[in-house]
Amino acid sequence: MILRLLSLVLFLAALALPARAQDFPLTIAHKFGETVIDAPPERVATLDFAGADDLLALGIEPVALRYWYGDFDGPLWPWAAPRLTSDPVVLSGEIDYERVAAADPDVILALWSGITEADYAQLSRIAPVVAVPEGVGDYELPWDERARIAGRATGRAGAAEAQVRAIEARLAAIAAAHPDWDGRTASVAYAMAGTPGAYTSADLRAQLLAQLGFETPAAIDAAAGGGNPFAVTLSEEALSVLDADLILWLSTDGDHAAVEALVTRGFLGATRAGQEVLAGRLLSGALSHASLLSLPYALDLLVPALETALAGEGPVVTE
DSSP states (O other): HHHHHHHHHHHHHTSSSSOOOSSSEEEEEEEEEEEEESOSSSSEEEETTTTHHHHTTTTTOOOOOESSSSOSSSSSOOTTTGOOOOOOEEEEESSOOOHHHTTTTSSSESSSSSOOOHHHHHHHSSSSSOOOTTTTTTTTTOOHHHHHHHHTTTOOOOHHHHHHHHHHHHHHHHHOOGGTTTOOOOEEEEEEEEEEEOOOOOOHHHHHHTTTOOOOOHHHHHHHTSOOOSSOOOOGOOOOOOOSSSEEOOSSOOOOOOHHGGGGGGSHHHHTTTTTTEEEHHHHHEEEEEEEEHHHHHHHHHHHHHHHTTTTTOOOOOO
């Protein structure tokens, strides 16, 4: 309770920061060149997976958004859905240029979308498009920079910065309240269709744990080699790569049957010590969205689960 009250105080303090003045026309450089936004946009479209979250956090209801995954009544998850009162164009799968155009946006955000140069050219005929910065992969932009660029492009830079700082302050407060977490190892793992794997230190979920003091086991990064920089697929025989002081298992649907079926999991030190968290679909989804709205939601579920697991009372199952 004390930690949550401290987090609230830090959040309110961050919101009290003076807003940054923004001048338009605004030029934003990105990997496809430069985009000029003539005036603060009133109609914003996002092609980003989870992109609606940050816009809604900034008080912007998108005219078009992209469905990612999740089985809910609408396209958004519980931390964001109550903020959407309009009826935007909802895109799913490949980008439909005609439907984007029908939304009549003033600006299109594509910061976590995977758009190609050809997509950029087509979309730019509809409205100015803001893509990822030069040298940044399609899904490499950290959550805080994603929020800051979205804020800048929409004329809400001050609000975005305040909310980023509030989350960073909460992360710092949690780390300070748990000095015993500093330097301990933690693996973020999964078992998809029975095949186990883990996220590397380059992944946003592992990076979030790093902000709380944890370190990704070196064996996970080493196993990734020159392949996928964010994740590594493992055989059940090589499951020892995951072993750490704590293992956080993620699941897109909250079903951990595949994890529980891993025979060699029983030989892991974290499993034998009861230091595992089996994240349900809400915690897994909130961590994966890594947005201004989902991260506070995730921390509410994650922190008590980590405390319990590291006390050896796991596996801890969350929502």
